Amino acid sequence: xxxxxxxxxxxxxxxxxxxxxxxxxxxxxxxxxxxxxxxxxxxxxxxxxxxxxxxxxxxxxxxxxxxxxxxxxxxxxxxxxxxxxxxxxxxxxxxxxxxxxxxxxxxxxxxxxxxxxxxxxxxxxxxxxxxxxxxxxxxxxxxxxxxxxxxxxxxxxxxxxxxxxxxxxxxxxxxxxxxxxxxxxxxxxxxxxxxxxxxxxxxxxxxxxxxxxxxxxxxxxxxxxxxxxxxxxxxxxxxxxxxxxxxxxxxxxxxxxxxxxxxxxxxxxxxxxxxxxxxxxxxxxx
DNA sequence: CATATGTCCTGAGAGC
DNA sequence: TGCTCTCAGGACATAT
Numbered sequence: 001x002x003x004x005x006x007x008x009x010x011x012x013x014x015x016x017x018x019x020x021x022x023x024x025x026x027x028x029x030x031x032x033x034x035x036x037x038x039x040x041x042x043x044x045x046x047x048x049x050x051x052x053x054x055x056x057x058x059x060x061x062x063x064x065x066x067x068x069x070x071x072x073x074x075x076x077x078x079x080x081x082x083x084x085x086x087x088x089x090x091x092x093x094x095x096x097x098x099x100x101x102x103x104x105x106x107x108x109x110x111x112x113x114x115x116x117x118x119x120x121x122x123x124x125x126x127x128x129x130x131x132x133x134x135x136x137x138x139x140x141x142x143x144x145x146x147x148x149x150x151x152x153x154x155x156x157x158x159x160x161x162x163x164x165x166x167x168x169x170x171x172x173x174x175x176x177x178x179x180x181x182x183x184x185x186x187x188x189x190x191x192x193x194x195x196x197x198x199x200x201x202x203x204x205x206x207x208x209x210x211x212x213x214x215x216x217x218x219x220x221x222x223x224x225x226x227x228x229x230x231x232x233x234x235x236x237x238x239x240x241x242x243x244x245x246x247x248x249x250x251x252x253x254x255x256x257x258x259x260x261x262x263x264x265x266x267x268x269x270x271x272x273x274x275x276x277x278x279x280x281x282x283x284x285x286x
Numbered sequence: 287c288a289t290a291t292g293t294c295c296t297g298a299g300a301g302c
Numbered sequence: 303t304g305c306t307c308t309c310a311g312g313a314c315a316t317a318t
Contacts, residue, residue, distance in 0.1 A: 024295075052312080069312040071296080084296090105295045107312060147289070156313075164311060214298075214310085255290080257311060 001054050001074050003205075004220025005047040008076065011094035013039045013058070019085045026086035026101070027109045035112050038062060039089070050123045051130075051160030056099075063113045064089075065122060066101060070216075072108030075100040077222040080215075086110075104216060130161030133197050135190040142182040149185060149193070150178035151255045162197065165210060165234045168260045170196045172233045172243075177268045178259045179252075184268065203230065210234075233260040241265055 016036040018025060028035055042058040049055060054074055056064040066074055079085050079102040087101040087110055101110055113119050128137050138159070142152050152158055153167045162170065171178045173196035176189050185193075204210065209225030211217045212235070217225055228235075232242050237251035241262035252259050 067313080069295095070310080072312095103295095104297075105310090105312095107295055109313090145288080151289095154312095212310095 001068070001220065002047050002049045005054070005056070005074060005076070005099070007095050008044050008091060008099055009047060009094075011044050011091040011096070013042050013044065014090040014092050015040060017088050017090070019082075019088050021083065021085055023084060024106055026103065026106065028087065029109075029111045038112060038114075039064070043093075044091075050119075051126045051156055052163070053123070055119070061115045063115075063119055065111045065113055065119070067109045067111075068101075068103070069105075069107040069109075071104040071106075073100075073102045073216075073218055073222075074220060075102055075218070075222055076220045080104075080218065080222065125157050126160035127156060127158040128160065130159050130197055130201055133159055133194045135187070135194040138194055139185075139187065139190040142185075145182040147182055148179050148254055149176060149182050150259055152182050153193075153197075154255070154257070159197070161201070164257045165212075165231075166200055166204065168234045168258075169200045169232055172261060172266060173200055175266055177263075177266045178254065178261050180268045203227065233262065236260060 016032070016039045018032050039058070039062070042060055042062065044056055045059050046057040047054065048057060052067065054066040054068070056066070058064070066072070068074065073079070076096040076099060079100055084102055084104045085100060086103050086106070086108070089099040091097055091099060101108070111122070113122060127141070141158055145152055150167050150171055153162050153170065154164060168178070170193065174189065174192035176185070176193060204227045207225055207227035207230060208219050208223070209217050210227040210231065211224035212228060215224070219225065233249050236249045237260060239249050241247045241249055241264065243265045244262065247262050247264040249260055250263055
């Protein structure tokens with residue numbers, strides 16, 4: 001999302017409005033009239049990101065913080081439907097005349113922050129950024145936690161930026177059982193989790209995200225991502241594991257969220273986990 | 287303090 | 303066909 005918004009750097013905000021929407025009005029703060037007044041005639045100087053939040057920096061040190069949550073989209077193109085259009089920033093002086101926030105389920109939020117202090121207030125609870133995780137950073141924070149590692153990876157105060165889909169993919173690539181307690185993980189497992197986190201997220205960014213069966217996720221130009229075609233385990237319960245090509249991918253529920261994994265390739269301990277670190281097995285089949 | 291649960295929301299799909 | 307029910311999961315508030 002952040003990358004897709006780069007074209008509006010340098011544009012001027014002419015107005016902020018809430019389009020007519022039959023659904024519940026979006027949660028904006030401050031209220032829309034103050035939001036509009038404080039944004040008018042400001043120049044967008046940079047687009048940033050803190051965890052999963054998109055940050056639009058204005059020239060007077062204000063910042064628009066967008067939290068898309070499940071179904072929120074930030075768009076420079078026409079939205080999928082007019083019905084769920086929640087917020088419109090009218091722009092001038094650049095290639096796009098509007099920046100939209102569209103949200104089918106309406107869980108997302110948009111906040112206007114004044115300066116670094118309020119940014120800190122809103123982001124101070126975020127952990128290390130997912131694209132910058134280190135094995136030591138993860139281990140220091142979680143080595144005494146009794147939680148299942150998959151649940152801990154979803155905690156944004158531990159690592160900021162991993163969602164449910166990516167937690168499953170990361171642990172599969174790392175070869176770690178999602179049910180394993182954090183306080184039972186070895187240094188080598190933390191190493192693999194950290195590198196798998198960076199690998200999976202960089203892949204996902206390369207393919208512009210995952211547009212799942214509900215078709216919701218789109219980039220800033222309303223185009224689908226293609227990372228769903230590269231998912232190793234997410235949503236693939238019952239299919240054979242892409243690594244061992246034998247065991248079926250299993251679906252379980254942890255903390256009210258679906259988890260997908262291979263019970264053979266993601267064992268807590270044992271010879272399989274040890275062998276895996278030595279040589280990533282080439283398939284002898286197929 | 288650490289961890290778990292309830293809450294919000296809409297559309298899709300199941301079951302009858 | 304149309305109704306009711308369940309589920310998906312982000313972050314935060316509240317409970318244990």
